[in-house]
Amino acid sequence: MSDQPLVFEEWPAGDASVIAAVRIHSPRNLNSLSLDMIRLLRPRLEAWAEDERVVAVWLEAEGDKAFCAGGDIVSLYRSMTEPGGSDLGEAFFREEYQLDHQIHEFPKPVICWGHGIVMGGGIGLMVGASHRVVTEASRLAMPEVNIGLYPDVGAGWFLNRMPGRLGLFLGLTGARMNAADALYTGMADRFIQHAFKSQVIDTLRGERWQGRDAHGVIGSVLRQFEARSREALPESPLRRxxxxxxxxxxxxTLVDTVAQLQELAGRDDWLGKSVRGLTNASPTSLALTWRHLRSCRLEGLRAVLDKERVLSVNCLHKGEFAEGVRALLIDKDLQPRWRYPSLVDLDTDWIEDFFREHDNNKR
Incomplete structure (x- = not known):
């Protein structure tokens, strides 16, 4: 087995075509996305975009637990707390968002097999794929408010495109979505049982591609296996x-919204678990999420990612993000000492400053 964090393969298909494959290979940290991975993947995608043999890209991950549980925030913590480390964090966010945009704009089909946990940076990889598959084990979330960050990787764009205000709900609470929720909110395109994965790949490799629309070929194959998986699709709590x-x-107002969300806790177990994240969330993060989503309602993806670069770099320098990671993953005391203990204590100027481009993020 390769020691590389990404494994690249080229699978022969019909008509001497090739399906290019990427496997995230870092199961010990739930396939968390690192700067090294980003720098390996971006040039490979550029090459495959130009390679006439390549008809599609397949994106998957090693292991059954997670497709990608988010960015490598332990490394980001070091960049925030060690002298001279901030350049790494700034490069991570800048290049991560460039990769996310590259996947959205990729000129060939990208099939993402989103099995297991898909959070944060993992959603950034998945949401831009043209054919997004979820399985019975898929669990999607944007839980950044609990670590002093905010939903990024284009969330200002894709959360605003969900039905009603579900995107706001998911961004503020960090609630988990199952496969049916992912389909309902537009975060995924197909539900296929994980047991069919190898058959899906074999069927795709056996197809003739020349002279045919690649998206149509893939859609036809995925529909076959989706039909065979239909009875295993769970209910969507978000729809219910x-x-x-x-x-x-x-x-x-944000204060009123959070209060009303907390009142849902007694309705049933799913709602109770979903809004529980509000209790320990950073008030700063909740305010950033509220303002960011409202300001991005009419923005395109590129503009949203530009805004998020500014926001994220400022998060690196202001301490709230570092404190959230410390409490959850470094000291693991689960007792973050947020700068402001509640929403009513927040300083408006403090929040405003996150949205300003400073010298340290003009890169």
């Missing part, structure tokens, strides 16, 4: 609780 979530998020 849509009206409750709409009422709870129908407020003009």
């Amino acid at each position: 609780h849509y009206d409750d979530i709409q009422r709870a998020t129908d407020a003009d």
